[in-house]
Amino acid sequence: MLNAQGRATDTGTRGEGGRATISGHRGLDHEEGLLFEIGRREVTGVDLPDIELTADRLGGLQRKLPIGLPGLTEPEAVRHYVRLSRKNASIDANLYPLGSCTMKHNPRLNEKMARLPGLSDIHPLQPQKTVQGALALLDELAHWLKTLTGMPAVALSPKAGAHGELCGLLAIRAAFQARGEDRRRILVPESAHGTNPATAALCGFTVEDVPGTADGRVDVAAFQERLGSDVAGVMITNPNTCGLFERDLVAIADAVHAAGGYFYCDGANFNAIVGRVRPGDLGIDAMHINLHKTFSTPHGGGGPGAGPVVFSERLAKFAPLPLLIHDDNGFRLIEDMQEAEAAGHAPFGRMCAFHGQMGMFVRALTYMLSHGGDGLRQVADDAVLSANYILASLSDVMSAPFEGPCMHEALFDDTFLKNTGVTTLDIAKALIDEGFHPMTVYFPLVVHGAMLIEPTETESKETLDRFITVMRELASDAKAGRTERFEGAPHFAPRRRLDETGAARKPVLRWRPSDAKDMARVEAAE
Amino acid sequence: MSEIRFTDQHEWVRVENGVGTVGITKYAADSLGDVVYVELPSAGKKLNPGGEAAVVESVKAASEVYSPVAGEVIEANQVIADEPAQVNADPEGEGWFFRLRVSDMGALSKLMTNDQYKEFLKGL
Amino acid sequence: MRYLPLTHGDRRAMLEKIGVGSVDALFRDVPAAARDAAFDLPRHAGEIDVERSLKTFACASTPAGDAAFFCGAGAYRHHIPASVDHLIQRSEFLTSYTPYQPEIAQGTLQVLFEFQTQVAQLTGMEVANASLYDGSTASAEGVLMACRLTKRDRIVLSGNLHPHYAETIRTVTEPSGYRIATGTPRPGKPEDIAALIDSETACIVVQNPDVFGTVRDLRPLAEAAHEKGALLIAVFTEAMSLGLIEPPGAMGADIVAGEGQSIGNGLNFGGPYVGLFATHEKFLRQMPGRLAGQTVDADGRRGFVLTLSTREQHIRREKATSNICTNSSLCALAFSIHMTLLGETGLHRLAKINHMRATQLADRLARMPGVDLATPVFFNEFTLKLSKPAADVVDALADKDIIGGVRASRLYPHDPDLANYLIVAATELNTDEDVSAYAAALEEVL
Incomplete structure (x- = not known):
């Protein structure tokens, strides 16, 4: 049973490394086949009537060919996923000291609160008067984030850290457009996360590396050499990716401001200073906050995250839609550019559909209230x-x-x-x-x-x-x-x-129905 | 008699009858590790010296391959497109990347000779 | 504090080992003026108090389950089997990181490999990635990818593409200087955007079913795009529809970008959701996002790894295909589990039930004076033209505990022609009583 890579298509058994078992399992360590090997197309784990559509309104666009997806009954599905889960390390079971990822305990109260129907079973476009509690929660989270960072404004909608970077840089871009200036250079320290240069490039900026010093920090002299009236800004992670506080941060901020640029801070490492240091006191103009790092929302095997961005006064009015306001009728979302402009804002656009990662907001706020400022x-x-x-x-x-x-x-x-x-x-x-x-x-x-x-x-x-x-x-x-x-x-x-080399040279990125046919053929030949 | 020249970006070029064959050096191939993918220029593409000509990727790194000299691409090495392992197996032979018609033969003399490149590697 | 295991004794011992007198000394690199800010925030609280606080917020909204509920327009309320929420809360799925150490992350990696297969099969495409943030950002990534592939800079958006999606695309592509042409929104009368395609067009972006619910045949648009060398990006917001209607892959789509929320994921007031993304195998190298791939371990056993990561930001930096660093793994897991429980058989049945429910509701409402069905061809969502502004109607219905749908004016606030249109969705969760209650209330309101 070989696939296009000439490799085994089944789970296989442990080789010389250990004593072989008949089943391939080893005690509690179960091998688990692919869903497509254990499922059957005619099986479903959900009881639903098979109604007949007498007169459909599909305009003749009904699916012609089968999808080719197997199903499992509930006991089979539970076993499949439980067995798979046991092949993962997790913060619940292990120390998980991944630098720059902040794998802290994920409190279960967060999960419980995120499942309250009044916070989870609500639609992003249902009438706003029916979601006043949800809007109040957004406002409360915004208050905490603004207070903790000492910044006057926040955009909640970015869906992850890199999405937050994009939001911050687009605000900077909008600010230059408003000033009638075309600045294209962004200075990024060599030690930056790869997302920083990738985001800057996506925003049409050219990225210029700033070397570090022997003590692991930004070389301020080299930084100042590169500054000029064509520099749009600087993106610095603080504390930085070497785990160090950038001692000269205020000097860097002053210099970039004097040159007419903006200071973007990658807030991935905010956990080191939360509740102690306000980034706003350091001269930062925009910073994303990874709620899945500092504020304990679960990483979930690689997402979903949430990356709200706080803004200084200089950038606040360029924050993207939607905007949350409070007036005589309670809370209200401004979802439209003209209305935002009438209210004195100048949003650069919209980061995504709807209002952001509500499920993560609830968890983060639960965490904040649990800890309090102290x-x-x-x-x-x-x-x-x-x-x-x-x-x-x-x-x-x-x-x-x-x-x-x-x-x-x-x-x-x-x-x-x-x-x-x-x-x-x-x-x-x-x-x-x-x-x-x-x-x-x-x-x-x-x-x-x-x-x-x-x-x-x-x-x-x-x-x-x-x-x-x-x-x-x-x-x-x-x-x-x-x-x-x-x-x-x-x-x-x-x-x-x-x-990993073999995986990249001849990528197999999905199971194919023909894999099953090959297996059937091999079995028949045997 | 063909002559092989090197760049400080670890490309090599061998010119015969005005046609240059370009690849990456053994040093470059070893530093990248197992090559898993190459992206090659199509015939007819005009290249400037130092201009991006190809991409070579290993599992953990990706790197541009720059053309050592100016010229027009004649052919790309389909063998390494299908079997990227050839780049590691024989970087300065069968693992070549592309051939181009060299438009400025004079520029060759600015590149390093085999001995100079060896010296250059010692300094890294 | 219940989440902080260090005792005072521990802290003293640790400080001693470090050789400093207090934690403050460890913050000595922070400028003195900023080292010790004061915060006007409440003090820590126990579970009882925090639960009370959160419930105050929760109680001030009307959950969909407490009303007759008919909203769609990009997010759909479907039943989620109990086992889905149980399984995604397994510690090993919930509290693990991106599977960068594959030997101890085979669970997540195999799930993503299975997810990629399910998405590819469902959309009728060759390859799918391990998910993106949501449908809107997936669409924007699709547009960027099409511009890279075609080396062209003009984008054509259908007027019936969800306006939030269109704005997201506009926002992300604006810095690159791409030019965007947009069709006119028309409920039930999808515009002929083929006329907007020219030889500089990189892609056309068409939603199906569109934002007003209309199911359309993408084939003529695919042909028109391909004739000019442009790509067809097919967008969907209701993944359930793929259980019943022709998949985009069978109608000539080159890139498929969709929202997967309605399978396995709750409404959650707009997020987190899960972006589905699929394309042709030949475009693989330009596809954004993570990919799980099959391989073998040192003992020759099948295993999975993240692969082709040289496309990604942590290696390519400013030359990456995208700046995205994360996917929506846990939501993809929920999608995959629900999809597995349904199987093809269950999905098809569920899609038929949705269609029947929507058909019943549309017929019932369109019989009433002052109500016209504007979208005769639909899946589980349709648009009504009312005799008065939909904003007033929605408002009045809400007072009767009927969440009657999404008014078109919420999405198109400056198009007076659309003021009387109401976008209504029905799913398997709507009962006969819901339908009757809606009809009765609408009659009163109109």
Whole structure:
């Protein structure tokens, strides 16, 4: 049973690495076939009458050919997805110290609140007088975000961090259009997330790298050299992707303002300073906030996120539709450009249909109310404390490229692995065998073999200590030439290292009905 | 007698009878790792020296391939389009990227010779 | 504080290890003036108080389940099987990150591979990605992709494309200097936008069923576009319709961008939803978004990885196909589970029930004086022309606990010709009583 790559199309059994079982399962570790291998087209797990359409209104456009989709009954579906779920690491079960991702505990109260019918079972276009509670919630969330950042305005609609960046840069673009200036250059530090240059390019800006200093921060002199009257702005992550606070941020902000430009801050790392430092006090003009990082909405295997953007006074009026206002009749959304302009705004456009990620807003607000102002400050304190504890506990056996203290994440490079034959990737894979999710590896790009560790504030000291013990052992094994742990790791995961090269050379991105036919043919031949 | 020249972006060009064959150097292929995809120029495309001519991708990196010299593309190497592994297997031979009719033979002398390129690599 | 495990003792021990006297010392790189801001915010609260606060918000809105409910226009209220919400709350799905370490993320990766297959089959296309934010942003990504593929800069939008989608496309493409031509919105009379296509046109964007509910044959538009070398982008907001009507792939679409909310995902006041995106295999390299691909592990066993990521921002930076970093994984999971439970058999049945419900409602309402059915060909959503402004009617109906639909003037506030039009959707959740209540209330209001 081979597919177009010449590879097995079934799950296979574990090879020499372990004792083979008859079933292919290993105790609680179940192999699970594809939905298309276990489902049948005639099966459905939903009881619905099969009505006959006597007179349809489809204008002759009824589907002619079958869709080719299998179904499962409820017990089969539950088993399929439960078995699949068990092949995933999760923050609920493991320390998940992915730097720049802020994998903190996701409180279940958030989930419960997000399912209240008055917040979930409401339509984005039902009459506004019937959704006053939902609009009040948007207003309350906006209030918290504005207060925490010290910024006067917020656009809630961006659906993720990168979408927020797009929103911020489009506001900057609109501001120059309003000023009658055509500025095209955006300065971005080398250490930036890849989304920053990608977003700037999408907005028609040309991206210019700003080098970093030996202490892991923006080189202010190099930055000032590049400034000019054609610079639209700067995009800086703060705390930055090396886990450090940009000490010269205010000077950078002053310089970019003096040059007539704007300061976009990537707020991915806001968790380090929430409840303590207001970005508005640092001269920032726009910043997105990843609600799925700082404000604990679940990552869900890669989304959905939410990326509201706060704006300074200078950019506030360019915020996109919809706008939320409060008047004698209560809350109201302005969804139309002309009405917005009549109210003194100049929206640059619309980021998406409707009003943003309400489901995430409810979760984030629940989290904010749970912590309160005092708790959020403690969040930042504990996140920074935990990262520094890791930095201090590992600095003697690993290599930290920059001097501490760090903020909420500790960065190491692979200098300590020099001539050991062990790589950053090997360390990551060995951590999997130890029951930990690896840290972020090979990012930021400015550091060789980077390992970026973000423990967050929701790990106990016991967990941190166990992680530190394992990391110290791994480092000492690598240096002592005891490389068995690293060879071919992971051994104890649902899969061992996967052939990414083969996957990219001849992509198989979907199951095809012909795969089943091939199987049938092979079976018939046998 | 054909002559091979190198750029500081790790391309090579070998010119015979006014036709240049272009590829990436062994150093470049090794640094990229397993090549999984190449995007090649179509015949007739006019290239400037240092202009973007092709793209080469591994699992974790993507990189532009710049034309070492000016000229018009005659053909692209279909073999590496179908089997990108050829770029790693024989980067400075069967793993070539494209051929072009060189319009400025004089520019060749500005590129590095084999010995110069070896020296250049030592300095990296 | 219940989410913070460190004790005071822990903190002291950790500070000692670090070698500083207090946490404040760790913030020494922050400018002194900004280091210790004061915030006028309430203090932390227990679950009981927080629940009370959230319920105050929840109680001040009318959930769809408490009314006779008929809104569509881009978001649809369907039944979600109980097992869907249970399964998406499995810790391992809910609280995992993007599957960058494939050895311990096979669950998410296989789900995405299955999702990609389901979307491709449903739309009749060759390949689909692992989802985008929502239908509107997927449409905008489709337009950007078409401009890259054709190297052209003119875009033609159907007037019957959801106005929020059109505005999203306009906003995202404006910096690139693309020119946009838009047809005129016409309920029930889809405009002939073929006339707008010229040899500089990159793509035409057509919604089906359109924002007024009309189901249309995309084939003539596909032919007209292809004749000029342009691509057809087929958009849908009601994924359920694909259980009954010809899929865009069978009608000549080159790129399909749709909203997947109505399968497995609740209304949620507009988000999070899930953008579906599919195209021809030959366009794969220009497709935005994440992709799960099949491969094998070191023991030769089948497994899945994120693949072709060189198209993406974390590698290509300013040359990426898109700036998108995230997908809508959990919503895609909900879509996929619901789709799996339905299967082809269940989806087809459900789509027929939707169509029948809408047909019954349309017939019942159109019999009334002052009500005309403006869209004779539809799936589960249609548009009525009323004898008076729809805004007043919707308002009056709401007072009778009938959420009667979306007035066209909410979407087209400056088109007086559309002031009397009301967009009405019906689904399997509407009962005979709902239909009767709607008819009775409308009669009173008109």
